[in-house]
Amino acid sequence: MSYEGLHPLIRGKRYHILSENMTDVLLRVENLHVSVGDTPIIHGINLDIKRGEIHAIMGRNGSGKSTLANVIMGHPAYEITSGSIFYKGENINEMEVFERARAGMFLSFQYPAAIPGVQVGNFLRKSVASVQGEAPSPRAFRKSLNEAMNQLDMDKSFLSRYVNDGFSGGEKKRLEILQMLLLKPDMALLDETDSGLDIDALRIVAEGINAVAKETGCLIITHYQRLLDLIKPDIVHVLIDGKIVHSGGPELAMKLEKEGYDWVDALA
Numbered sequence: 001m002s003y004e005g006l007h008p009l010i011r012g013k014r015y016h017i018l019s020e021n022m023t024d025v026l027l028r029v030e031n032l033h034v035s036v037g038d039t040p041i042i043h044g045i046n047l048d049i050k051r052g053e054i055h056a057i058m059g060r061n062g063s064g065k066s067t068l069a070n071v072i073m074g075h076p077a078y079e080i081t082s083g084s085i086f087y088k089g090e091n092i093n094e095m096e097v098f099e100r101a102r103a104g105m106f107l108s109f110q111y112p113a114a115i116p117g118v119q120v121g122n123f124l125r126k127s128v129a130s131v132q133g134e135a136p137s138p139r140a141f142r143k144s145l146n147e148a149m150n151q152l153d154m155d156k157s158f159l160s161r162y163v164n165d166g167f168s169g170g171e172k173k174r175l176e177i178l179q180m181l182l183l184k185p186d187m188a189l190l191d192e193t194d195s196g197l198d199i200d201a202l203r204i205v206a207e208g209i210n211a212v213a214k215e216t217g218c219l220i221i222t223h224y225q226r227l228l229d230l231i232k233p234d235i236v237h238v239l240i241d242g243k244i245v246h247s248g249g250p251e252l253a254m255k256l257e258k259e260g261y262d263w264v265d266a267l268a
């Protein structure tokens with residue numbers, strides 16, 4: 001394929017061009033304001049995520065958590081009205097979603113969409129091909145697919161089903177993590193990946209996340225301490241009405257689980 005006209009971060013194969021220049025900050029969100037239509041949702045978020053760091057975002061429903069994840073990934077419904085997002089030292093405000101994916105960003109959806117008629121196996125192969133910029137060798141692909149599916153305790157019968165069509169909540173989330181394991185992102189945004197998972201599935205999914213988290217920047221949106229028992233966050237942020245009002249260590253998640261969000265309202 002031609003790389004002409006693509007964002008500098010993905011000009012060439014990403015393995016070669018993504019020298020971490022400038023700083024060790026992988027993702028920087030700087031005074032970010034975001035609107036959907038005419039409605040402002042995010043009001044000045046600052047966030048620095050380094051490679052190997054796990055950040056958790058917690059907050060009530062409607063506080064803007066998914067909006068933040070979506071705008072970082074470049075979802076066109078969300079408009080940056082001021083502020084910037086930097087990835088590997090480059091301002092990516094204007095970068096297309098597919099370019100971000102090719103530069104190593106990954107979003108696990110809170111509500112993964114069903115794609116009737118598209119089989120999981122084909123979908124995964126095409127995803128890897130388009131993110132890598134070339135088709136993987138069938139043998140290498142089968143090998144990494146087998147390993148990842150074993151790791152997530154997924155039955156091979158998944159591969160011939162249509163993407164998320166009739167999937168349970170837990171199956172959808174496992175498929176999201178399977179994509180992550182195959183795409184090997186540098187920056188993973190995980191939006192309520194734990195919702196709908198039973199205890200065993202939660203443990204398996206957490207192991208999958210931990211397996212990539214050492215090398216990857218992770219932003220994990222969750223409501224539950226139970227995920228953070230399995231994936232140790234470096235920093236926990238509380239989002240209220242589109243602002244990070246408080247950040248702390250893992251103990252903050254425990255306090256929120258016990259005491260709810262009322263006490264942080266005073267900080268907003």
Ligand code: ADP
Pocket residue numbers: 036041059060061062063064065066067068077
């Ligand atoms: P959270 O993930 O924290 O529950 P969201 O980011 O999904 O919150 O939503 C924050 C606010 O933005 C909500 O009021 C929601 O209705 C609104 N919102 C988010 N996305 C859209 C959209 N695509 N269209 C209209 N409103 C939206």
Ligand code: MG
Pocket residue numbers: 065066067110191
């Ligand atoms: Mg959400």
